[in-house]
Amino acid sequence: MTSRYLKFINTLFVVLPMTLLMAFVGIVRNHGFHEGWFELACKAWSVMFPVAYIAAFFIIPVAKRLAEKVTAR
Structure with a gap:
């Protein structure tokens, strides 16, 4: 698999x-x-997943x- 899709699959x-x-x-x-x-x-989950996937x-x-700035010090 190419690295072209790596970002999307990793996020998934x-x-x-x-x-x-x-x-x-x-x-x-x-x-x-309880029941249900x-x-x-x-x-x-059906609402959370698409929102979180796009927001990610x-x-x-x-x-x-931010992590690179913090660890560069």
Whole structure:
């Protein structure tokens, strides 16, 4: 595979488990394991994932530059 798609796939592998975990913890913490908790978690994740995936492309370069500044000292 070319490095052309590496950025997109790498971001997918970071964002996917993070948003799944965040949706699960948020639903369980706010609603508990009652009837329909899985559907609520899926609905929350279906909104979280695209937003986080797109936002990651703006946040990651800024975070990289900031980390390089901090570690350069």
